Amino acid sequence: MSSDIVLETRRLVKRFGGITATNEVSLTLRRGARHALIGPNGAGKTTLINQLTGVTPPTEGQVLLGGRDITGLAPHRRVALGLARTFQINQLFGELTPMQSLALAVSSRRDAARRWWKPMGSDREIATEVEALLAQFRLEAHADRLTRELPYGKRRLLEIGLAVALKPSVLLLDEPAAGVPAGERQDILDTVAALPADVSVLLIEHDMDLVFSFARSMxxxxxxxxxxEGTPEAIAADPRVRAVYLGEQHGR
Structure with missing residues (x-):
């Protein structure tokens, strides 16, 4: 396995009874990748992500992270090894503020959560990192607001921020723009584009503007x-892709 391949699947298969959700999917993600996974509804994209993250065990095949076979590892073990994800539907604590949520994520990564007797925020290094994340994800003005009260686009940004707070080597973004109103989409586009260069990103998304502005491979x-598979330009020009997904009217 090449040293610059950070995530790899080998002939992944997932069957649910008589339905084959993923069929011998082999995929490689290289260091620093900006890779998009696209396809029509029901193509198996989220099932594949669930296999990568350990939520759904494959029927056949392997998942490797940094050359290590993680096929049988639990989700939290994969996170500890550097694999983080977001979800189509937000997985957030509505009664916490963005500042509190990010502080918990940073504390957990630093193992500071075990120091339960220390007030949250008393660790200056953690507080400094949280402040930087709030700025990076355009949440400074909403830092002390309950998450359930945030505009939907800000909740999506917070979820990406929580994943980045874990300092993953591989980040899986499952439709980050899904449900975001048009007026809030630019923040998502800009934030995803500005993700750290050393983080390899696999993006699942139906929003073609986001896909084509972000991805270097697909x-x-x-x-x-x-x-x-190929570059965005090659994918957009492929008549098979245009027929099944992009549509002939997609003038790219």
Whole structure:
């Protein structure tokens, strides 16, 4: 395995009864990648992400992280090894503020959460990191507001911020722009574009503006199998892709 390959799947298969959700999917993600996974509804994209993160065990095949076989590892073990994700539906604590949520994530990564007798925020290094994350994810003005009261776009930004707070080597973004109003989408586009260069990103997204502004390489999944891979330009020009997903009217 090449030293610059940070995440790899080998012939991943997932069957649910008589349905094959992923069919021998082999995928490689290189260091610093900006890679998009696209395909029509039901193509198997989220099932693949769930296999990468350990939520859904594969029926066959392997998942490797940094050359290590993690196929049988629990989700929290994968996070500890540097694999983080966001979800289509926000997984947030509505009664916490963004500052509190980010402080918990940073404290957990630093193992400071075990020091339960210390008031949260008393560690200056943690507080400094949280302040930087609030600025990076455009949440400074909302730092002390309850998460459940945030505009939806800000909640999406907070979820990405929580994943980045874990300092992953690989970040899986599952439709970060899903449900975000048009007026708040630019923040998502700009923030995703500005993610740390040393973090390898795999993006699942239906928003083609986000996909084509972000991705340097792409994989198209159809009926659980890889249809093709390539640059955004090559994918947009592929008549098979245009037929099944982008549509002939997509003038790229």
């Amino acid at each position: 994989t198209v999944l159809v009926n659980g199998a890889v249809l093709t």
